[in-house]
Amino acid sequence: MKMRYPALVAGVLAIGLLTAACSDPSSGSSDSGGSATAAAWPAQDASLSGVKLTIWAAQNSNTVPKSVVSAFEKKTGATVNVVTITDPYEQSVQTKVATGDKPDLAFWQPTASQLAAINAKTNLQPLDGAPWLDKMEPALKDLTGIFDKTRYAALISTPAVIGVYYNKEVLAKAGITSTPTNWTGLLQDAQTLKTAGVTPFFEMGGNAGAPWATQWWVQAPLAEAAQGGLWDKVNANTTKFTDAPIIDAITGYKKMIDDGLFNSDIKTATFEDQGKALLAGDAGMVMQVNSYFSQLQSLAKTDELNQKIGFFPISTDGNVGTYIPDQSNALVAFKTGDAKREAASRQLLSFWLGDGYADFVNTLNTVSLQPSVPTPSTVPDALLAVAKSLSTSAGSMQALAVANPDLYLRLGDMIQGSLTPEQVAQQTQDQFAQLASAQGVAGF
Known part of the structure; x- marks a missing residue:
């Protein structure tokens, strides 16, 4: 039986200890937080000849910056290198940062728990006063990316929503003519597919030891409970896993x-x-988040996706989605101690969400976060359905809990047969308590 949480807690603590002296006064901030001043944001087209920047990305986000990076390099003369960090991405990044290895920018989950995990106050540049903020859709502007009243992450795409992607043709062939309206209906449809000889759900239980999507099956049915304050109770240690x-x-x-x-x-x-x-019709449904659809877009064109793939949010009692801004949705800029590169990182973010944003949205073929930048007419129907569900979605564990334990790893162990559900719950609770205690959360 693998006990992963002591190493992770040690990593969280080590990040703070090893990098506490790395703050750069020229970034317009201090270790205790604070806001970047207006002067801290260079012009989007300022020359960066000879400046080299590194962006860390995960397996499912390493192609996202391609068009922006190319345009930015042409406009400024900078060189931007996108480096793929091995899964499990978050843990790999935390380990690297704890040893002093830091990029200029990185894709990062913009939730409070994950910003705390990376020790944002010490390691990240504050992004308050960023020039693109007033362009954002008001409902999304302050939804995520903020920790301890300071903004540390820049949202670049619609926050992910946990829900079901389904093959329309497969369900129709099995006689399913409408999507389920609650969890009971979802299971009934699954039985219908199974009776028809079709695999109801497809899960990534292997995935090179990082089966991160397993946790969606636990979080989706908790949507109504989350709206009722479940994660507040977990944070107060009055409800446990x-x-x-x-x-x-x-x-x-x-x-x-x-x-x-x-x-x-x-x-x-x-x-x-x-x-x-899912595209081949070998399974009827997949419980996933937005980054999954990016994979589908790499495999098929919009016309085929609209014909075959749909999306619906699901919860215990209805169709409440669960929002979980993931690392593919946002970027953070690190304090590296190099004032020129730190300024260049802020400049890249300004360009990404400024002059380069329309091209980015069109190239990625995704929903725009800025009312002044229209969503492309070619955005697939499923992505539009995801964005529509966001307004009524509940917060995920990652969005609302004070810490983000490795639930998915233990669920992966459960799939492999080495843990029972009860052991999954207990080990996750033990890790959550240690992470909360390490942050100084009352009650732990």
Whole structure:
């Protein structure tokens, strides 16, 4: 049995200890936070000849900056290198940062728990006063990216929503003519598909030891509970992962697996396999987030996607989605101690969400965050459905909890047969308590 959480807690603490002296006064901030001043934001087209920047990205975000980077390099003369960090991305980044290895920018989950995990006050440049903020859709401007009243992350795309991507043709062939309106209906549709000889759900239980999507199956049925203050209770240590409704969601997921509602190769299947399987009609549904659709877009054109792929949010009692801004949705800029590169990082963010934003939205073929920049008419229907569901979605564990334990790793162990649902819940609670204690959260 693998006990991963002591190493992660040590990593969180080490990030603060090893990098506490790395603040750069020229960045317009201090270790205690604060706002970048107007003078801290260079002109978008200022010359950066000879300046080299590094962006860290994950497996599912390393192609996102391609068009922006190319345009920025041409406009400024800078050189920008995008480096893919191995999965599990967040843990790999935290380990590197703890040893003093830092990029100029990185894709990062812009939630309070993950900004705390990277020790934002010490390691990241504050982005308050950024020139693009007033251009943002008001409902999204302050939804995420803020920790301890300071903005540290720049949202570049619509925050991810946990929900079900489905193959319209597969469901129609099985006689399913409408999408489910609650969790019971979802399971009924799954049984219908199974009876028709179709794999109801496809899961990435292998994925090179980082089965990060497994946790969506636990979080989706908690949407109404989250709206009712579940994560506030977890943060106060009055509700635990071993208590209802969280343990119920974990045991429910295990029962679905035991009932044969997932792909037979669930123990080895990967993120890439999910996209291929749904498009090919080898499975009816996939529980995923926005980055999954980016994979689908790399495999098929919009016309085919509109014909085959749909999306619906789902929860225990209805169609409440769960928003979870992930690392592909946002960027952070690090304090590196090099004033010129730090300024260049802010300049790249200004360009990305300024002069370069329309081209970025069109190239990525995604929903715009800025009312003045129209969403391309070619954006697939499923992505529009995701964006529409955001306004009524509930917050995820990552968005509302004070810490982000490795639930997905333990669920992966459960799939492999090395943990029971009860062990998953207890180990996750133990890690959550240690992370909360390390942050000084009251009650832990």
